[in-house]
Amino acid sequence: MTAPIDTLKELEARVRDLEVTAQRTGQNLDAAITPLRAEVDRLRAAQNPAQPPAPKGDPTRWERVQLARAPGRPTALDYVEHLCTEFTELHGDRRYGDDPALIGGPARWQGVPVMLLLQQKGRDTKSKIKRRFGSANPEGYRKAVRLMDLADKFGLPVVALVDTQGAYPGLEAEERGQGWAIAESIRRMLNLRVPVVNVVIGEGGSGGALAIGVGNRVLIQENAWYSVISPEGAASIIWKDASKAPLAAEALRLTAPDLLELGIVEEVIPEPEGGAHLNPQQAAQAVGEAVTRHLRDLMAQSPTDLKTGRAARFRRLGAYTETT
Amino acid sequence: MALDRFFRRRRPQQQGGADMPDLWTQCPKCKEGLYNRDLETNAFVCHKCGHHLRLDAAQRVTVLLDEGSFTQLSGAVQPTDALAFQDTESYPERLKRAQKKTGRPDAILTGTGAILGVPVTLAVMDFAFSGGSMGSVVGEEIARAAEHAARHGTPLVIVTASGGARMQESALSLMQMAKTTVALETLAEQGLPYVSLLTDPTTGGVTASFATIADVIVAEPGALIGFAGPRVIQQTIRQSLPDGFQRAEFLLSHGMVDAVVDRREQREYLASLLGLLTRREVSA
Ligand SMILES: [Zn+2]
Numbered sequence: 001m002t003a004p005i006d007t008l009k010e011l012e013a014r015v016r017d018l019e020v021t022a023q024r025t026g027q028n029l030d031a032a033i034t035p036l037r038a039e040v041d042r043l044r045a046a047q048n049p050a051q052p053p054a055p056k057g058d059p060t061r062w063e064r065v066q067l068a069r070a071p072g073r074p075t076a077l078d079y080v081e082h083l084c085t086e087f088t089e090l091h092g093d094r095r096y097g098d099d100p101a102l103i104g105g106p107a108r109w110q111g112v113p114v115m116l117l118l119q120q121k122g123r124d125t126k127s128k129i130k131r132r133f134g135s136a137n138p139e140g141y142r143k144a145v146r147l148m149d150l151a152d153k154f155g156l157p158v159v160a161l162v163d164t165q166g167a168y169p170g171l172e173a174e175e176r177g178q179g180w181a182i183a184e185s186i187r188r189m190l191n192l193r194v195p196v197v198n199v200v201i202g203e204g205g206s207g208g209a210l211a212i213g214v215g216n217r218v219l220i221q222e223n224a225w226y227s228v229i230s231p232e233g234a235a236s237i238i239w240k241d242a243s244k245a246p247l248a249a250e251a252l253r254l255t256a257p258d259l260l261e262l263g264i265v266e267e268v269i270p271e272p273e274g275g276a277h278l279n280p281q282q283a284a285q286a287v288g289e290a291v292t293r294h295l296r297d298l299m300a301q302s303p304t305d306l307k308t309g310r311a312a313r314f315r316r317l318g319a320y321t322e323t324t
Numbered sequence: 325m326a327l328d329r330f331f332r333r334r335r336p337q338q339q340g341g342a343d344m345p346d347l348w349t350q351c352p353k354c355k356e357g358l359y360n361r362d363l364e365t366n367a368f369v370c371h372k373c374g375h376h377l378r379l380d381a382a383q384r385v386t387v388l389l390d391e392g393s394f395t396q397l398s399g400a401v402q403p404t405d406a407l408a409f410q411d412t413e414s415y416p417e418r419l420k421r422a423q424k425k426t427g428r429p430d431a432i433l434t435g436t437g438a439i440l441g442v443p444v445t446l447a448v449m450d451f452a453f454s455g456g457s458m459g460s461v462v463g464e465e466i467a468r469a470a471e472h473a474a475r476h477g478t479p480l481v482i483v484t485a486s487g488g489a490r491m492q493e494s495a496l497s498l499m500q501m502a503k504t505t506v507a508l509e510t511l512a513e514q515g516l517p518y519v520s521l522l523t524d525p526t527t528g529g530v531t532a533s534f535a536t537i538a539d540v541i542v543a544e545p546g547a548l549i550g551f552a553g554p555r556v557i558q559q560t561i562r563q564s565l566p567d568g569f570q571r572a573e574f575l576l577s578h579g580m581v582d583a584v585v586d587r588r589e590q591r592e593y594l595a596s597l598l599g600l601l602t603r604r605e606v607s608a
Contacts, residue, residue: 167532169552169560174570177580179531179551187505187537206489207501207532207551214502228489228498228529237491238411252494253407262406264495311509314502315467318460319406319493 037263059223062246064255065231067223068202072277074284076103076118076161076201082284083291084109087116090150092143096176099140100131101168102212104147109159110292112299115151117144117160117212121202134203135168138181141211145188157195157295160212165230167208185211190314193307195298197291199269200224200256201276216310217294218264220256221287222271226264227254264317266294351375367587376544376587378524380426381433381450384483388591389437389446397445397472398434398465406460409492418454418492426453430461431486434469436478440595442604445473448483449530456486458530459493463500466534467507470518474510479517479598484535487553488528501533508534517601519594522549522572522581540597541581542590543572549581 015037059067067073080087087107092098104117119136122128151158167178189196189212196215204213204226213226220226227234234248235241253259256268269290276283298306348357353375363370367387368377379387385394409415423429431453436445447469449456466482473480489497511518520538522531524547531551535541543549550570558565568574572584585593599606 167551169556171557171561171565171569174550174552174557175578177536177578180536180580182532182551183501183505183534183536186502186533187509190502190505191509206498207529210498210501211532226495226498228494229491234491248411251407251409251411252491254494259495262495264499311506314499315506317496317499317503318463319404319496320460320464321402321404323400323402 058257060246061225061249061253061255061258062231064223065225065245065249067271067275067277068225070275070277072280073202074276074280075123076120076163077123078280079161079201079284079287080107080116080118082281083288084116085111090143090147093139093146095139095142097137097139099137099143101134101164102136102140102144104144106150106156107159109295110288112292112295113156114159114295115147115156117147117158119162119164119209119212121163132168134164135166136164136208136211137168137170137173138176138178141167141181141185144185144212148185148188148192151194152192155194157197157299158189158192158215159291159295160189160196160198160215162198162200162204162209162213162226163202163224164205164208165203166205167211179207182207182211186214189214190310191307192310193303195295195301195306196310197294197298199287199291200226200265201287203230205230214310214314216298216306216313217266219267219269219290219294220259220265221269221276221283222256223275224256225249225254226256226259227252262319349377352377369587374545374586376524376546378451378485380452381428381448384448384523385433385435385437385446387587388481388483388594389439389444390441393437394435394446395437396433396435397469398432398447399429401461401464401468402429403459403461405492406496407492407494409494411492415492422453426450428453430459430465431456432462432465434465434472436472436476439481439591439598442595442598442602443478444594444598445469445476445478445480446483447480449485451485451487451525454490456484456530457488457490457497458486458500459490459497460500462490463497463503466500466504470504470507470511473516473518474514477514477516479519479602480508480511481519481521481594481598482534482538483521483523484526484530485523486526486528486530488530498529501529504534505537508537512539517598519597521590521594523547525549527551527553536580539601540583542593543575543581543584545572545584545586547572549575 084107088105090105107116119134121134122131198213198215198218200220231245231249232242235244259265260268269286272279272282351370354373356372405415431450434447447466518538519540520535522543526549575581576584
């Protein structure tokens with residue numbers, strides 16, 4: 001499917017006009033611009049050969065959620081093994097402990113020195129339990145803040161791989177300020193003066209995912225999901241029945257194509273036929289290519305532009321109308 | 325009759341039955357019958373047990389600001405159903421109901437005013453509107469309030485009361501956590517103070533974003549404040565939660581808030597604090 005070029009050009013021109021008007025008159029035209037931008041992104045995406053092929057027996061939203069959780073789906077560390085020649089994991093938040101659910105450290109990503117932040121679910125039952133299936137405690141987010149400080153200090157771009165059902169909902173997590181830790185991590189990432197590229201590689205559950213998800217470019221794999229709440233959580237609230245999760249998944253529009261349409265992600269990274277778990281090597285190649293391409297692009301920008309560009313990206317997200 | 329019902333719905337807590345006419349409100353904690361006029365003069369705090377009754381946004385403004393000082397900023401931004409969200413009811417229908425109940429477009433009221441003469445920009449979440457949930461309108465209005473404060477050189481006070489991010493706007497709601505943070509950083513760059521006042525209840529995405537990155541975090545006595553809800557935590561750990569867990573006093577003892585301040589003393593507390601942080605000189 002190819003996008004009608006004229007329409008895309010027209011839309012782009014319209015967005016530019018509105019942006020100029022907004023700047024000149026000081027009017028807030030976000031309500032008019034945001035949906036147009038989303039449409040432009042969508043049309044661009046449809047033209048871009050790096051995108052998944054057009055609908056043809058596409059999986060349903062719920063099927064994609066299941067693919068995101070498929071046994072054998074590559075974890076964050078699997079991508080690191082495929083794509084990084086060096087990785088020095090740094091431990092601890094210097095306050096309380098070391099969280100195995102959120103790990104990181106400097107690494108060489110396809111040759112580029114970067115700071116990695118990884119939500120790591122675990123590969124077998126034992127490690128899954130140890131890592132709480134990628135659900136971080138406050139010390140995980142505080143370690144992320146510490147590593148982002150280092151990245152800023154040494155000018156290392158940040159690559160963050162998001163894969164969590166959400167921050168860990170435990171008693172001790174609350175005692176140690178789970179909400180506080182997430183909020184600080186969001187703030188730290190937004191203030192970075194280095195490039196930040198995020199990839200949702202499986203599950204992007206709520207604030208626990210957003211905590212390391214506020215970069216200059218947010219990418220998502222074709223069968224990953226990203227939402228304010230898990231489908232099970234939403235189903236429990238709406239129908240008091242977690243088994244209605246497939247219905248909730250539809251309502252939440254949590255798939256990669258949905259998020260591209262909403263303007264929440266910049267790009268959908270294609271997965272091998274049938275899902276990343278069927279060919280981790282090929283999945284990793286696609287992730288590596290996309291991240292490196294965005295990193296190279298961002299590394300040409302000044303530290304100030306990186307920060308203000310990122311701030312502007314998140315400042316305009318949202319959907320509302322405005323009465324005068 | 326319709327008008328009568330409208331007013332009754334706007335009262336802070338459910339009214340008593342036939343033996344408790346509209347002039348009275350029952351304390352949800354000690355069950356004491358409280359004369360509404362006494363309640364108002366006592367900042368909606370139970371005179372018997374000290375319980376802080378929940379307030380809607382308009383009541384909060386009355387309790388916090390100098391009389392007649394409030395000028396509203398919010399109101400023009402309206403929610404929209406970008407996802408065509410449908411569950412047991414459509415999102416537009418839910419919105420309409422909440423709008424009728426509260427008389428507001430969404431769960432937020434912002435404006436400017438003064439606290440004992442100290443000028444502030446104020447944003448108040450309205451728990452009566454869809455549990456104070458944060459969608460695009462709440463995020464945008466809070467961002468605009470922060471930017472207004474930055475432009476006009478006033479401190480910012482945000483009063484939170486929220487179950488968290490709004491499900492019906494899915495990922496767009498989630499992004500409001502980042503949007504509000506961006507705007508608050510604009511304020512921080514101006515060297516202007518931001519104080520959050522956490523009230524019952526404050527949970528989820530609000531706790532994990534703008535509520536907890538304030539320069540000073542104040543909580544109301546007894547308020548439930550946390551990231552995960554108590555029920556979710558109970559399901560995770562499969563044991564009962566300790567007394568006072570996630571209450572304001574619990575958070576104070578764990579170092580998460582600066583102070584727990586009785587509602588009747590909040591004006592003095594905030595005026596003094598903001599005066600000091602903005603280095604306001606007063607004649608000795
Ligand atoms: Zn009482």
